[in-house]
Amino acid sequence: MKKNMIVGQSGGPTAVINGSLYGVVLEAFEHDDMIGQIYGMLNGIEGLLNRQFLKLSALHGSKELDLLKTTPGSYLGSCRYRLPEDLSDPVYPQIFEIFDSMQIGYFLYIGGNDSMDTVSKLSRYAQTIESDICFLGLPKTIDNDLVLTDHTPGFASAAKYVATTVREISMDAAVYHNTQSVTIIEIMGRHAGWLAAASALARKNKTDNPVLIYLPEVSFNEEDFLDKIRTLLPANPNLVVCISEGIHDCDGVFLCEKDQTIGTDNFGHKMLTGSGKYLENLVRERLGIKVRSVELNVAQRCSSICLSLTDLNEAIASGQFGVRAILDGATGKMVTFCRTSSAPYTLTCSLEDVSRICNQEKTIPLEWIIKDDTDVSDAFLRYLSPLIQGEVTVPMHDGLPVFASTAELPDDCFLR
Amino acid sequence: MKKNMIVGQSGGPTAVINGSLYGVVLEAFEHDDMIGQIYGMLNGIEGLLNRQFLKLSALHGSKELDLLKTTPGSYLGSCRYRLPEDLSDPVYPQIFEIFDSMQIGYFLYIGGNDSMDTVSKLSRYAQTIESDICFLGLPKTIDNDLVLTDHTPGFASAAKYVATTVREISMDAAVYHNTQSVTIIEIMGRHAGWLAAASALARKNKTDNPVLIYLPEVSFNEEDFLDKIRTLLPANPNLVVCISEGIHDCDGVFLCEKDQTIGTDNFGHKMLTGSGKYLENLVRERLGIKVRSVELNVAQRCSSICLSLTDLNEAIASGQFGVRAILDGATGKMVTFCRTSSAPYTLTCSLEDVSRICNQEKTIPLEWIIKDDTDVSDAFLRYLSPLIQGEVTVPMHDGLPVFASTAELPDDCFLR
Numbered sequence: 090m091k092k093n094m095i096v097g098q099s100g101g102p103t104a105v106i107n108g109s110l111y112g113v114v115l116e117a118f119e120h121d122d123m124i125g126q127i128y129g130m131l132n133g134i135e136g137l138l139n140r141q142f143l144k145l146s147a148l149h150g151s152k153e154l155d156l157l158k159t160t161p162g163s164y165l166g167s168c169r170y171r172l173p174e175d176l177s178d179p180v181y182p183q184i185f186e187i188f189d190s191m192q193i194g195y196f197l198y199i200g201g202n203d204s205m206d207t208v209s210k211l212s213r214y215a216q217t218i219e220s221d222i223c224f225l226g227l228p229k230t231i232d233n234d235l236v237l238t239d240h241t242p243g244f245a246s247a248a249k250y251v252a253t254t255v256r257e258i259s260m261d262a263a264v265y266h267n268t269q270s271v272t273i274i275e276i277m278g279r280h281a282g283w284l285a286a287a288s289a290l291a292r293k294n295k296t297d298n299p300v301l302i303y304l305p306e307v308s309f310n311e312e313d314f315l316d317k318i319r320t321l322l323p324a325n326p327n328l329v330v331c332i333s334e335g336i337h338d339c340d341g342v343f344l345c346e347k348d349q350t351i352g353t354d355n356f357g358h359k360m361l362t363g364s365g366k367y368l369e370n371l372v373r374e375r376l377g378i379k380v381r382s383v384e385l386n387v388a389q390r391c392s393s394i395c396l397s398l399t400d401l402n403e404a405i406a407s408g409q410f411g412v413r414a415i416l417d418g419a420t421g422k423m424v425t426f427c428r429t430s431s432a433p434y435t436l437t438c439s440l441e442d443v444s445r446i447c448n449q450e451k452t453i454p455l456e457w458i459i460k461d462d463t464d465v466s467d468a469f470l471r472y473l474s475p476l477i478q479g480e481v482t483v484p485m486h487d488g489l490p491v492f493a494s495t496a497e498l499p500d501d502c503f504l505r
Numbered sequence: 506m507k508k509n510m511i512v513g514q515s516g517g518p519t520a521v522i523n524g525s526l527y528g529v530v531l532e533a534f535e536h537d538d539m540i541g542q543i544y545g546m547l548n549g550i551e552g553l554l555n556r557q558f559l560k561l562s563a564l565h566g567s568k569e570l571d572l573l574k575t576t577p578g579s580y581l582g583s584c585r586y587r588l589p590e591d592l593s594d595p596v597y598p599q600i601f602e603i604f605d606s607m608q609i610g611y612f613l614y615i616g617g618n619d620s621m622d623t624v625s626k627l628s629r630y631a632q633t634i635e636s637d638i639c640f641l642g643l644p645k646t647i648d649n650d651l652v653l654t655d656h657t658p659g660f661a662s663a664a665k666y667v668a669t670t671v672r673e674i675s676m677d678a679a680v681y682h683n684t685q686s687v688t689i690i691e692i693m694g695r696h697a698g699w700l701a702a703a704s705a706l707a708r709k710n711k712t713d714n715p716v717l718i719y720l721p722e723v724s725f726n727e728e729d730f731l732d733k734i735r736t737l738l739p740a741n742p743n744l745v746v747c748i749s750e751g752i753h754d755c756d757g758v759f760l761c762e763k764d765q766t767i768g769t770d771n772f773g774h775k776m777l778t779g780s781g782k783y784l785e786n787l788v789r790e791r792l793g794i795k796v797r798s799v800e801l802n803v804a805q806r807c808s809s810i811c812l813s814l815t816d817l818n819e820a821i822a823s824g825q826f827g828v829r830a831i832l833d834g835a836t837g838k839m840v841t842f843c844r845t846s847s848a849p850y851t852l853t854c855s856l857e858d859v860s861r862i863c864n865q866e867k868t869i870p871l872e873w874i875i876k877d878d879t880d881v882s883d884a885f886l887r888y889l890s891p892l893i894q895g896e897v898t899v900p901m902h903d904g905l906p907v908f909a910s911t912a913e914l915p916d917d918c919f920l921r
Contacts, residue, residue, distance in 0.1 A: 098680075101680075102676075102677055102680050131682070132681070132682050132683055135683055160676070161673045161676045161677060162673075162676030162677050162679060162680050163680040166679075166680055166681070166682045167680040167681055168681065168683070169681070249904060249905070252904075252905055253810065253905055253906060254804055254808070256905060256906065256908070257577045257578075257804065257807045257808060257809060257906075258803055258804065258807060260518075260576070260577045260578030260807060260908060260910075261518055261577060261578045261803050261806065261807040263578060263582075264514075264517075264518050264578050264579040264582055264583040265548070265582070265583055265584065265585070266547070266548055266582045267548055267551055267584070290904075290905060291905075293910075383802045383803060383804075384800065384802070386799045386800070387674055387677050387799060388670055388673065388674065388799075388804070390677065391673045391674060391676060391677040392670075392673060393673060394669065394810045394811060395810060397904065474903065474904070477904035477905070478903070478904045479904065480901060480904075485896060487890065487894070488665060488668075488706075488813065488890070488893035488894045488895065488896075489665070489668055489669055489672060489706060489707075489893070490669060490672065490673075492672070492676060494676075494709075
């Protein structure tokens with residue numbers, strides 16, 4: 090008997106989160122013997138609870154579907170809704186009632202750690218009520234912090250953006266050869282420094298900028314930092330320093346907490362801003378030299394102009410693999426990447442228990458952090474380099490990129 | 506008799522400042538009957554005074570020369586050195602002694618207002634001593650604030666970067682449909698709002714984000730701003746506001762001066778940071794809604810991935826035209842752009858007295874600022890749109906852009 094499929098996106102977007110969605114939809118169209126309707130939840134679980142859906146089947150053969158591949162943001166909308174820990178909470182029967190009313194057999198959720206928590210809870214609840222609905226997670230995060238997978242879709246395009254932009258800013262920083270200056274570039278990454286570490290690829294030669302890279306895997310010492318700048322400036326008059334937003338002192342206090350009022354998000358994460366600004370002020374006050382800070386900010390996760398072709402292809406492949414796996418009966422799993430060889434780079438998709446992945450964080454192995462905790466090793470670069478290979482041409486109109494948007498679909502594409 | 510040519514770059518870089526240099530070198534090679542050596546000043550006038558030169562003739566037919574076109578930053582290095590107002594200052598005979606010792610006949614300087622001031626002073630001093638050296642300015646500024654020219658090379662690529670990035674950030678900002686949020690994007694532009702106004706191109710439809718655009722040509726009122734946000738949020742739950750860094754109140758006080766200690770640069774300009782951050786705090790405190798600010802920062806002027814082909818071609822053409830003009834005896838002039846038609850867009854190069862250009866600022870005509878000073882008119886969009894047309898493919902290696910760099914040239918390319 091045919092069942093319907095539902096897919097959602099959750100958490101912060103990446104440049105290829107819609108690539109994963111494209112892969113799901115493309116593969117689902119191939120299995121119309123098993124799948125009836127393909128629904129998209131608008132704004133993840135929140136949209137599900139509010140019964141707001143997009144009929145993705147309506148996109149069959151459309152130009153809109155093709156545009157999805159290179160569209161930033163979450164096409165279906167996102168949420169940061171956390172399901173209750175207690176599986177006896179009334180929200181669970183409420184959700185499964187909606188599944189039943191829509192004849193859902195397959196549930197796919199594209200997201201990071203928190204979204205995998207949703208997949209884990211729904212699949213565990215399904216077991217308790219002996220539901221035969223299958224639940225599968227598709228990885229997505231620029232932070233690359235999911236365990237049991239070689240890397241995550243979205244990371245490589247963000248890494249390519251970081252390396253490209255740091256290389257460009259380093260060119261910009263070097264124009265006043267005769268004036269000493271420090272440029273501090275703040276890169277996303279709360280507890281895992283993968284993206285900040287990617288700035289090492291910006292170097293053409295070993296001694297190029299960024300000369301210093303600071304990661305949240307190790308603790309940061311302000312006096313050591315100032316000493317290093319003093320020592321390095323004579324040979325590197327235009328010094329570029331890349332830092333992860335989440336760098337912290339040996340007591341675990343984030344730099345950005347040291348002079349700011351901060352809040353917490355719905356998941357209890359502290360909201361970070363301003364480690365770069367904090368260090369800018371420190372360098373200015375203590376060393377009295379020209380200094381500026383640049384926060385790469387959201388462009389890291391939404392830039393379509395630096396898409397990695399490898400990343401996009403892998404995101405699509407993860408979506409396709411996920412659909413085949415769930416039709417085969419996989420549930421409570423997440424699609425993972427296994428690197429079978431680094432040179433030449435080859436990869437296969439696999440499955441791991443989602444409950445072993447959610448609420449875990451994979452940080453950079455300490456043996457890859459070198460030079461007194463201010464750089465990353467060649468082994469890290471060999472790991473990262475294959476992932477950023479290849480460029481993607483984004484469709485352009487009138488000098489600007491063209492993106493897909495649900496806002497432009499006719500009303501009958503929606504169920505709400 | 507053959508004379509030598511010298512060329513320099515000054516002020517902040519743009520994405521096509523090296524395109525202008527490429528045009529100069531390319532055209533100069535065509536006139537080896539009149540031009541002997543082609544020298545580059547390393548770091549503008551400062552390098553000239555320190556006798557630090559690059560023999561640009563050595564780049565003839567090299568891959569390096571070709572890479573120049575798409576290389577960000579100032580290939581020759583830059584400076585912010587201001588020549589004394591008093592033409593009887595001893596620095597002038599010192600400079601002309603260097604010119605004589607190097608048999609310079611032609612001096613070209615690529616820069617903005619301040620650099621045109623240098624061209625003006627040198628050409629006026631030359632008159633006083635009856636020197637036959639010719640001095641010509643080539644325009645360059647992302648700010649588009651030079652008078653007597655339709656626009657300036659560098660503006661359009663920065664505008665394309667701004668429009669693209671604001672479109673992408675707007676996609677990112679819209680993912681949590683169910684939560685009201687304000688995103689404030691701070692764009693470069695101290696007194697002229699051309700770049701911030703370019704964010705209007707990010708819209709696909711008239712009502713798209715950015716819903717509000719604030720420019721420094723008019724004064725900014727905080728209460729009006731908060732009222733507009735309150736009024737607009739119900740229909741636009743994820744509001745994007747673009748502001749120019751130089752917005753100020755009716756007394757001319759910059760927003761960023763309101764809660765910060767600030768310094769001044771060598772030209773006496775106040776150094777601005779943080780108008781976006783200031784408004785972010787204002788919105789959070791007064792309206793209590795989710796708000797973030799994004800400073801587009803230096804990537805606006807150094808991004809090679811958003812180059813406008815039109816801009817690059819015009820930069821190259823301005824360099825070529827400049828060389829032909831100076832060989833014809835032009836001096837004390839700047840190359841300008843005259844738009845001969847908007848649809849189809851056609852442009853010719855011309856010359857204007859540099860003394861009428863330096864130390865002036867062209868701002869957006871007030872009739873182009875509409876909707877209670879929160880938007881720009883269709884006339885502005887018709888002016889801007891032709892300039893951002895066409896894309897440039899940047900040479901890539903191993904997934905990253907390849908740039909030219911004097912650091913990699915052999916020692917015998919330099920004279921110092």
